[in-house]
Amino acid sequence: MSENNTLSATSSRSSSRTLLTWILGALSIFAPFSTDMYLSGFPLIAQDFNADISQVQLSLSTFFIGVAIGQLFYGPLIDRFGRRIPLLVGIALFIVSSLMILYVPTIEGFVGLRFLQAVGGCSGMIISRAIIQDLYDEQEGAKALSLMMVVQTVGPITAPVLGAYLLVFDGWKAVFTFLVAFGLVCWLVTYKFIPESLPVEQRQKQSISQTLGVFGHFLKNWRFMAPTLAGAFSNAVMFCFITGSPFVLMQLFGMERETYGWMFSATAAGMVVTSQANSMLLKRYTPQRLFTASIIVSLLAAATLVLVRNTDSLWLLMVPLFVCVSMVPMVCANSIAIAMAASGKDVGSASSLIGVTQFAFAGAISAIVGALHNGTSLPMCGMILVCTVLAFVINTFSPKHTARV
Structure with a gap:
């Protein structure tokens, strides 16, 4: 009986870790979804904002800048305040900025919100790796990262196809509506399943x-x-x-x-x-x-x-x-x-x-x-x-x- 309980506990712990890894993988694909899905909609965006294509392209460059700056920002932040709260705040910023993009009246506002969207979305890219390092040793961490890469690599490949269908369905705003919904699901799943992996006594000051x-x-x-x-x-x-x-x-x-x-x-x-x-x-x-x-x-x-x-x-x-x-x-x-x-x-x-x-x-x-x-x-x-x-x-x-x- 004791052996059965041990096997059951081991199996449950393995399943829990697998679920955690899949969730962390999903949190790391905000960036490819936010860039690759809307590329074919550039002409429609330019037309709606009465802007040049070059101005729309600037929104892509701005997103990349936001991701780079955000990654530098989150590292010290999560070492000092833990993983969970900054992750939830980052996803929330992604959701709010994506929602605001649906109603922004100018191309300048669109470009600015893309920067905020990137800063929020890149939280998952950084914090997911830190959580794995907190919970796993080097060998197990490599296994978890391999599983995460399954999700991460499929994201950039499927995003353009999914984005094309959404553009046909309801224009470029359908892409950002999807991103809002995706962000909400990720926030709820993170709130329910992602633990705080960095104890208070181990945080940096x-x-x-x-x-x-x-x-x-x-x-x-x-x-x-x-x-x-x-x-x-x-x-x-x-x-x-x-x-x-x-x-x-x-x-x-x-x-x-x-x-x-x-x-x-x-x-x-x-x-x-x-x-x-x-x-x-x-x-x-x-x-x-x-x-x-x-x-x-x-x-x-x-x-x-x-x-x-x-x-x-x-x-x-x-x-x-x-x-x-x-x-x-x-x-x-x-x-x-x-x-x-x-x-x-x-x-x-x-x-x-x-x-x-x-x-x-x-x-x-x-x-x-x-x-x-x-x-x-x-x-x-x-x-x-x-x-x-x-x-x-x-x-x-x-x-x-x-x-x-």
Whole structure:
């Protein structure tokens, strides 16, 4: 009887942790939902506000700025005041700003509210990682991050399709109505199921100068920065793909829009598979070993991609491209777990710095892919190779790599 009770308790605890991880994953997709869903509605927004497309595009740039600033803001905040309250306040800010966007009369107001929406929405990205670090050790944390990556990677893939249907249904405001509803559901689920994971006695009491010193400490800590930078370059591979693949596949290879959509779904499925494979492999191998192995696989696939980029065979190009993108969740989940394990007591600040680094690198690399556009597949394929080479070099010469592999 005692053994049965123990098994039941273990199963219940495992189910509870799985539910918690799925919720945290959902909280981390506010950003892709808020950007990718409304892209095809730019002309409608410009028309309704009697504005230029360039002014509407500014709302996207403003959102990115809000995410970057918000991530720096939340880290020290949650280390000082705990995880739960800042998370609930951040989601509430996202809901209110999304609702106000439905009634804003000017394009300037729209752009400003997008900034507030980003500051609120990015709370889930930062705080979810901190909660995992609070509750799990490095090995279990990597498993939880792998499951989170399933949700995170599906978000950017499905958001444009969902947004397109909403735009057809009721215009661009339908997208923001959906975001309000999504935010409300997330707030209620967070209120009911997400615990406070940072005890009062473990919270930091730091001045602004001390907080800046914490960030400075992380920047000088190569055990933290090496996996952070390597993971950020690997994460940028997905943004190279998102930026460059529409032209390469639809213009150069003549792929139909419907086929292109199915291809995205297949890529998302590949990312889900590698995320789950990472969780299983972590039962036998350390995050560092899997991190190194996944970077090597990515590097070989990226080199192959560049070699075959001029092929007339779509499938010959798609195989290495699929491998490169599918490996992103495995690389990123283990890189974050390794970096967070080296963060010490300032978990929130560490999570902020990881988020800012990944977001900044992804945005910069995708912009470079666009700027290098020359009517060929080289900008996309070449930047994927550059990102994987840099990730490999950083990991190879990192102290963590030398010490454990």
